[in-house]
Amino acid sequence: MNTALDHMGRQAKLAARRLAGLERATKDQALLAIADALLEQQAAILAANEADVATARANGTGAALLDRMLLTPERLAAIAADTRSVAELPDPVGEVFDQTSLPNGLRLHKRRTPLGVVGVIYEARPNVTVDIAALCLKTSNAVILRGGSDIAQSVAAITTAIQAALQRVGLPTEAVQSITDPDRAVVGALLRLDQYVDMIIPRGGAGLHRFCIEQSTIPVITGGLGVVHIYVDATADLERAVPLIFNAKVQRPSVCNALDTLLVQHEAAPRLLPAVVRELCAAGVELRCDPASLALLADQPEAAAWTMRPAEPDDFGTEFLGLVLSLKLVANLDEALEHIATYSTGHTDAILTSDAAAAQRFIQAVDSGAVLVNASTRFNDGGQFGLGAEVAISTQKLHARGPMGLRELTTYKWVGEADYVVRPG
Amino acid sequence: MNTALDHMGRQAKLAARRLAGLERATKDQALLAIADALLEQQAAILAANEADVATARANGTGAALLDRMLLTPERLAAIAADTRSVAELPDPVGEVFDQTSLPNGLRLHKRRTPLGVVGVIYEARPNVTVDIAALCLKTSNAVILRGGSDIAQSVAAITTAIQAALQRVGLPTEAVQSITDPDRAVVGALLRLDQYVDMIIPRGGAGLHRFCIEQSTIPVITGGLGVVHIYVDATADLERAVPLIFNAKVQRPSVCNALDTLLVQHEAAPRLLPAVVRELCAAGVELRCDPASLALLADQPEAAAWTMRPAEPDDFGTEFLGLVLSLKLVANLDEALEHIATYSTGHTDAILTSDAAAAQRFIQAVDSGAVLVNASTRFNDGGQFGLGAEVAISTQKLHARGPMGLRELTTYKWVGEADYVVRPG
Secondary structure: OOHHHHHHHHHHHHHHHHHHOOOHHHHHHHHHHHHHHHHHOHHHHHHHHHHHHHHHHHOOOOHHHHHHHOOOHHHHHHHHHHHHHHHHOOOOOOOEEEEEEOOOOOEEEEEEEEOOEEEEEEOOOOHHHHHHHHHHHHOOOEEEEEOOHHHHHHHHHHHHHHHHHHHHOOOOHHHEEEOOOOOOHHHHHHOOOOOOOOEEEEEOOHHHHHHHHHHOOOOEOOEOOOOOEEEEOOOOOHHHHHHHHHHHHHOOOOOOOOOOEEEEEHHHHHHHHHHHHHHHHHOOOEEEEOHHHHHHHHOOOOHHHOOEEEOOHHHOOOOOOOOEEEEEEEOOHHHHHHHHHHHOOOOEEEEEOOOHHHHHHHHHHOOOOEEEEEEOHHHOOOOOOOOOOOOEEEOOOOOOOEEEOOHHHEEEEEEEEEEEEOOOO | OOHHHHHHHHHHHHHHHHHHOOOHHHHHHHHHHHHHHHHHOHHHHHHHHHHHHHHHHHOOOOHHHHHHHOOOHHHHHHHHHHHHHHHHOOOOOOOEEEEEEOOOOOEEEEEEEEOOEEEEEEOOOOHHHHHHHHHHHHOOOEEEEEOOHHHHHHHHHHHHHHHHHHHHOOOOHHHEEEOOOOOOHHHHHHOOOOOOOOEEEEEOOHHHHHHHHHHOOOOEOOEOOOOOEEEEOOOOOHHHHHHHHHHHHHOOOOOOOOOOEEEEEHHHHHHHHHHHHHHHHHOOOEEEEOHHHHHHHHOOOOHHHOOEEEOOHHHOOOOOOOOEEEEEEEOOHHHHHHHHHHHOOOOEEEEEOOOHHHHHHHHHHOOOOEEEEEEOHHHOOOOOOOOOOOOEEEOOOOOOOEEEOOHHHEEEEEEEEEEEEOOOO
């Protein structure tokens, strides 16, 4: 047993009991105080971050990762502004639903309640510290944070600011705690702290998610990994399909809802593919083509200007997270559904079609968190779906699927009221 | 890797894809066919059960457990009738909710879908085989069942009947599969079959639940363990409290929503306790009393007829599952809430009071799946709560809390429809 961690868990659970009874106004006041504290302690936070970044640079960390680690005055201001926005969102805690009166005399309802204590394990992005702390606080959950050891000093400085704000408004500082122990074994210990922690949210790559699934005795929200498909059926409006596919692939290729595989019905291919490939390749996209699409594209006059090669088996079912797209021609919807059932990670899949029956079959058959019709896969996101904030995008099926907002940081209790009734029988 | 189990998982996943597209009528027809098949194959099922029971008896199994294992013509008829009742229940799959139209052009809704493949691990009760298979089939989930090795022949015979019925109505027999391998290691392997299985439901004692939490890489619905409290405040209607407490403790003491600890506010004790103890002890209940309640009771004229002794520390926080009750006097609601926060397993806790403010504070502060006011704890049950059927009673906070019905065997997908919109930015 890890004694320090056990103590942290016990303190978090006590803090959660305090938080559970708070009015919305108190929580919003705390959120504004956190935003203020981040800016007041900007010098200390940026200095800590500079130290983290300098160490990482000296250790040969690449530019992309260094950028993810970096805090600047502008980024910190944006984080503070986001925290203020969370204060504006409605508070789901206390919502009453599924009200009913039963013949046995019970007046029954469900009431939304906090989960209790949330554990968050993340990697190189220090902003997650604030994002998740704010969303947990808004929903009356205590949180235990464990950022990557690369950003340990940044996380510690941010946590100091958050706790100062909590203290200022009279809330327990143990509502937001960070694990500063650099030993990776502490992550394993956190994942087994089921006596105190109610939910684990990993924010990071597939390896972190798998580690949590393997090791945790606490329910884990898995997600993030997206092998994303668009199927273009022969009835689709091919002209309007081109900018949509371009948006799905190119707008932000490094994220989980970006397009990975384009499936095109044979009849649509001669008109669609050259037009869409022209745009994609001009934006730097490399293609991995099945034999039929490669033959079609190789025949085009601009073929020499396009970066494409035959798809290898792994090119289907890979999340590229960059400017790469796999391409396949299919005979019909059935073949597309079969391909998606084999390769999709259940994150986001879309159909482009003018055939309402085909759209309905696709919606029914594709077993993914978000199934879209004539819309870019980039829409699968808490902000775009109107949730106001996003905790994570779940690709699992229990508790929450797809984008998770504040409501998904809550559970419910059944409340039954009666007039001294007993159960018959 | 367990090859046979892996094959079973793959087949279950394929069957789940078939089930996902079924109309309600087809599923209900299958349920009725299962009820018929159980009765048609009654001789084979009862013979298999007789063999299981004979082996268990020869191995020295106790009477209570033997009774749980036993099937009779009457019990089998009741199981078949329950299966027919499931056909009468509404089908939650396909329900549309949270519909919205967003400024970005998306028409969004959530649609209830099956989970996919459910794994169920249970112990000595062969009826669970049919109960869970029926509820999973109704919600278009495939199921992999693993009953205790004591009832292996019963489970095999029941599964044969179920699969014959599935075949008769043209559904894949792999929709309901049982693991017959008696090696307990197979349970561990099932718990790691996350490639195919979406949810694990343990049906059994605390040890089984803990084993699943420790070993599973698949989300587990934990529950069952109930350390259940009633707090009687000074304003309660003490006359009507007596039959209510009696019902909570005595009606069916072997189940998880039966009362374990009675907390009584000091002022109420002199009038309430002798009256309620008189009834309880007449029904054979043994008392474990804190010093204050023991002093009060020892002073009563009938004290010699009552079975009571000082409570040991473990008597609080123990699920008795029998005619034992722990008793404690408390100064006020705060002390009751503190006791419940320390000892409750979050299953069911109740307050008896005429003070609306006290009731609201109790409801808010007690972090349990069901919180009841002036009602017997025995009401926390899918049937009593109007769910029509009960899969389990969850004491965890993710996905479902309290009694789980058909809806809790489903998940949802987000469906977004639009007119070729792309994400701006």
